Amino acid sequence: MKPVLSHPVRLADLPQRKSTHVRLVPDAGQLESLADRLGVDQFRKVRMDLELSPGPGRDWTLTGTLGATVVQPCRVTTDPVTTRIDDTVTRRYAADYDIPREEEVEMPEDDSIEPLPALLDLGDVLEEALALAIPDFPRAEGAEDIDLTATPAGAEPLTDDAVKPFAGLAELRAKMERDED
Numbered sequence: 001m002k003p004v005l006s007h008p009v010r011l012a013d014l015p016q017r018k019s020t021h022v023r024l025v026p027d028a029g030q031l032e033s034l035a036d037r038l039g040v041d042q043f044r045k046v047r048m049d050l051e052l053s054p055g056p057g058r059d060w061t062l063t064g065t066l067g068a069t070v071v072q073p074c075r076v077t078t079d080p081v082t083t084r085i086d087d088t089v090t091r092r093y094a095a096d097y098d099i100p101r102e103e104e105v106e107m108p109e110d111d112s113i114e115p116l117p118a119l120l121d122l123g124d125v126l127e128e129a130l131a132l133a134i135p136d137f138p139r140a141e142g143a144e145d146i147d148l149t150a151t152p153a154g155a156e157p158l159t160d161d162a163v164k165p166f167a168g169l170a171e172l173r174a175k176m177e178r179d180e181d
Contacts, residue, residue, distance in 0.1 A: 003123030004033040009052070010119055011060050011093070019053040024126050035070075038131055041080060044069040048089070048126050058095035060116065065089070066129045074140035081138040089129045093117065 005026045014020045024047070026034060031043040050064035068085040090112045097115040151157040 003121055003127050004037060005030050005123040005126060007122040008119050009122055011052070011116070012118075014052060014054070016054050019051045022050045022052065022122060024048045024050070024122060026126075034127065034130065037127070038134060040070050040072040040134060042071040043130075044071065044082075046126070046130065048122075048129065050089070050122060050125070058116065060093040062091040062093070062120075062125065063089065066126070066133060068130060068133070070134055072134070072138050074143050075137045076143040077140050079140040079143075081135075081140050083135055083138060085130075085133045087129065087133045089125065091125065093120070 005024060007022070007024055009020075009022070026043075026046050031046060034046065035041065035043050046066075046068040048064055048066045050062055053061045053063070055061075066085065066087045066089055069082060070085060071080050071082050073079070074081045092113045093116040094113055095116045097113060
C-alpha cells in the first residue's frame with residue numbers, strides 16, 4: 001500500500017560521506033488521510049525530522065524525531081482525547097541482512113535492523129512510526145474504569161482472586177504451618 005505522504009529516496013544516490021537531512025510535514029489533506037488510515041479522529045499536526053547517515057560499509061542509519069498531535073476517542077467515555085506525541089525514530093538498514101525463511105524465528109535483540117532497500121520511502125517510515133506511537137487506549141482526564149461484569153441470574157460474579165488458581169495457596173500453607181506448631 002502506498003503511503004499517504006510518499007517521499008522515496010534512493011540511498012545509492014545520496015552523498016556517501018555525509019548525512020542527508022529530510023523534514024516531512026503532511027499538508028491538511030494528507031493529515032486527514034493519515035487519520036483515516038490509522039483509525040483516529042484527527043491529526044492536528046505531524047512533523048518528522050530525519051537524518052540518513054551512510055556507513056559502516058554499505059549500511060545506512062536513519063535517526064530522527066517524530067512530533068504529532070492526535071485526537072482520538074476516550075476508550076471509556078468516547079470524549080475526544082488530545083495526545084502530544086514526541087518520539088525518536090531509529091532504523092538501521094543493513095546490506096548483508098538475511099531475511100529468515102523459517103516459519104518460527106527468534107526475535108533479534110535489535111529490532112531496528114532491516115534489509116537495505118533499493119528505494120526507501122520515508123512516508124512509510126513516518127506512517128509506521130505514527131502507528132507505533134499512537135496510544136492504544138487513550139483516556140479522558142477523570143474517566144473512571146467501567147465495571148464490565150456479566151453473570152447469569154443467581155450466579156456469583158467472578159472476582160480477580162477467584163480466577164487465580166494459586167491465590168489461596170499461601171494462606172493454606174500458613175494455616176498448615178500454624179497447625180504443626
